[in-house]
Amino acid sequence: MKKFIIILPALVFSSKIFSQHNESCKDVFSIPNMERQQFEKRNNLKIESLASSNFTVHYYRCEWIIDPAVRYIDGKITSKFITTFATNHIVFDFTNRLTVDSIIFRNKKTNFTQSASKTLTIHFPVTIKKNRKDSVTIFYHGVPPISGDFTGGFVKSSHNGTPVIWTLSEPYNAQDWWPCRNGLDDKADSIDIYITHPSQYKASSNGLLQSETANGSMTTSWYKHRYPIASYLVALAVTNYSVYTRTVTIDDTTLPVISYIYPEDLSYFQTYTYFVLNALKLYSDTFGNYPYLKERYGQTQFGFGGGMEHQTNSFVVSAGENLVTHELGHQWFGDKVTCGSWRDIWLNEGFATYMADFFYTKNFDTAYYDDYVNGDLAYVVSQPDGSVWVDDTTNSGRIFDGRLSYDKGAFLLRMLQSTLGDSIFFEGLRHYLTDPKLAYGFAVTADLQRNLEDVSGLNLDYFFNQWFYGQGYPSVTVKWRQAADGRVGLKVSQTTSHPSVSFFRMSLPITLKNGSLEKKIVIENTQNNQYFKLKDPGFEVKEILIDPDKYFITKDNKVFKAKVPFAADEAYY
Numbered sequence: 001m002k003k004f005i006i007i008l009p010a011l012v013f014s015s016k017i018f019s020q021h022n023e024s025c026k027d028v029f030s031i032p033n034m035e036r037q038q039f040e041k042r043n044n045l046k047i048e049s050l051a052s053s054n055f056t057v058h059y060y061r062c063e064w065i066i067d068p069a070v071r072y073i074d075g076k077i078t079s080k081f082i083t084t085f086a087t088n089h090i091v092f093d094f095t096n097r098l099t100v101d102s103i104i105f106r107n108k109k110t111n112f113t114q115s116a117s118k119t120l121t122i123h124f125p126v127t128i129k130k131n132r133k134d135s136v137t138i139f140y141h142g143v144p145p146i147s148g149d150f151t152g153g154f155v156k157s158s159h160n161g162t163p164v165i166w167t168l169s170e171p172y173n174a175q176d177w178w179p180c181r182n183g184l185d186d187k188a189d190s191i192d193i194y195i196t197h198p199s200q201y202k203a204s205s206n207g208l209l210q211s212e213t214a215n216g217s218m219t220t221s222w223y224k225h226r227y228p229i230a231s232y233l234v235a236l237a238v239t240n241y242s243v244y245t246r247t248v249t250i251d252d253t254t255l256p257v258i259s260y261i262y263p264e265d266l267s268y269f270q271t272y273t274y275f276v277l278n279a280l281k282l283y284s285d286t287f288g289n290y291p292y293l294k295e296r297y298g299q300t301q302f303g304f305g306g307g308m309e310h311q312t313n314s315f316v317v318s319a320g321e322n323l324v325t326h327e328l329g330h331q332w333f334g335d336k337v338t339c340g341s342w343r344d345i346w347l348n349e350g351f352a353t354y355m356a357d358f359f360y361t362k363n364f365d366t367a368y369y370d371d372y373v374n375g376d377l378a379y380v381v382s383q384p385d386g387s388v389w390v391d392d393t394t395n396s397g398r399i400f401d402g403r404l405s406y407d408k409g410a411f412l413l414r415m416l417q418s419t420l421g422d423s424i425f426f427e428g429l430r431h432y433l434t435d436p437k438l439a440y441g442f443a444v445t446a447d448l449q450r451n452l453e454d455v456s457g458l459n460l461d462y463f464f465n466q467w468f469y470g471q472g473y474p475s476v477t478v479k480w481r482q483a484a485d486g487r488v489g490l491k492v493s494q495t496t497s498h499p500s501v502s503f504f505r506m507s508l509p510i511t512l513k514n515g516s517l518e519k520k521i522v523i524e525n526t527q528n529n530q531y532f533k534l535k536d537p538g539f540e541v542k543e544i545l546i547d548p549d550k551y552f553i554t555k556d557n558k559v560f561k562a563k564v565p566f567a568a569d570e571a572y573y
Contacts, residue, residue, distance in 0.1 A: 001170055002306040002326045049183030050119050052091035055081045056186050063194040068163040068201060068238045071156035072143055077179055080135040088127045093175035093182040094120035098142040105136050118175050144177045152176040157303040160264045164239035166302040169232040171342055171396055180231040184340050184442055187228035195236055196220045202241040204260040204300040206234060206311050227292055228440040230338050235310035237300050242266045248277045250284045258298040272319040278364050279325045288430050291336035311335045322356050329355035337433055340442035342393040347443060350409020357410060373550050376407040381555040384497035385471045388412055411553050412467050418551035419507045420456050428452040462505050472498030473553045480544050481562040486536025493529050503528050506552055511545040512537045
């Protein structure tokens with residue numbers, strides 16, 4: 001998800017720039033502090049999943065009646081489930097602000113209880129044995145609740161004078177508009193979505209459109225999706241969309257890329273669809289095929305200030321290069337493999353930021369690669385503290401902290417890439433995505449670490465302890481001299497910005513230079529005030545650069561040439 005970005009003509013409010021860098025496109029700038037504040041307003045009722053653990057859902061049939069001119073929903077949800085132990089009740093996540101009309105169990109109405117804690121308890125007249133398949137159908141209606149300054153997960157707005165309704169459920173808003181299991185522990189194997197709406201509009205949702213059936217002044221649009229999906233990734237949008245299709249070939253399969261766009265912005269989106277097509281090829285070649293290759297990828301325009309990676313169908317505010325490549329990246333990291341806890345949201349957001357800011361840009365938009373690297377790094381070190389690990393999952397502003405979950409998470413991956421080398425790093429990520437314990441399921445940070453260690457043969461405890469759990473960053477000082485025989489001695493020291501980490505172990509890139517002559521090396525800095533002896537680089541060293549390509553999170557680094565021999569020179573010359 002990339003959220004709360006503001007479209008402005010030529011003003012930069014942050015060092016973090018999300019722009020597609022095309023003069024005929026709109027410039028889009030991220031304001032991470034606003035992002036955090038707005039998320040807190042949007043989710044002032046911070047309730048995590050309270051669904052019971054005595055069942056898992058394997059299928060949803062969702063039937064909704066939606067008129068974008070009216071903020072109202074009429075729903076019928078059939079949930080097929082499997083009991084995990086014998087029980088006479090199950091609990092869904094669902095607001096009590098919507099009215100449940102009835103619940104059908106085995107062709108008869110059954111009792112239920114709605115709670116202010118956003119739960120719906122369904123009471124069965126019999127005890128269902130463990131590992132049994134069964135189903136319930138929930139009929140409900142009403143006006144979904146409003147959270148803070150926003151309209152929860154079910155939003156009515158307008159574009160160019162035309163009404164639109166769209167949904168956005170991450171992290172806790174799915175239960176505001178449909179009954180489901182909304183935790184990060186269960187994915188439905190498949191879903192069918194039927195949206196009945198006035199015929200002058202188009203409906204957009206997950207998966208493949210199967211049919212549009214007219215019935216008087218109304219049309220029912222049926223979408224089918226046959227991949228596992230987390231509840232917060234289910235979405236719909238209804239307005240007078242213009243629809244167009246492009247295709248891309250991945251592994252000899254022609255994948256349709258279907259976009260639902262406001263008519264007034266159709267030409268603009270069509271012009272820049274190639275961003276998505278380029279990224280689909282690049283990401284598939286690098287991380288493995290697009291995860292939903294049997295269906296499609298799509299984009300739907302909506303009124304939120306950014307984007308949301310709804311499975312197979314990202315909702316985006318604009319066609320900006322950085323935005324659309326970020327949301328596409330989530331189809332691998334966030335949708336195929338979903339963070340198993342909001343504490344590990346960087347497995348979604350850090351990856352998508354890395355893919356758009358660094359990986360895509362380096363391959364397709366090299367002129368702006370350094371801008372993204374420098375901007376992200378400057379934002380990370382703008383404060384001395386903060387961990388990628390989320391310490392408060394009741395605070396959605398903390399979960400979606402732009403500096404930590406997005407940019408520092410992206411730099412954590414950049415540091416891993418530098419530490420492991422490209423070949424092992426990308427092979428490790430492919431292992432992670434295809435791990436049978438994780439693929440189309442959930443993962444936590446330990447799962448990523450395990451896969452990277454399996455491929456590299458390294459113990460990465462130190463890395464994740466200091467960069468994922470730890471806070472802050474180092475400031476590195478290098479003192480150096482070159483001996484008469486050409487060898488170079490280094491003394492490497494560091495201070496840290498936060499006491500949670502007293503020393504950052506790093507495979508630190510160093511460049512020796514004399515004009516156009518240079519030699520790049522990597523030193524294994526495993527302790528503070530460490531001495532290194534380097535071979536003669538073949539030229540007189542005039543300067544030394546610390547991590548010139550900015551692969552590591554550091555700030556205020558300093559280099560000094562020693563005027564006299566080091567105290568430890570005896571051991572090195």
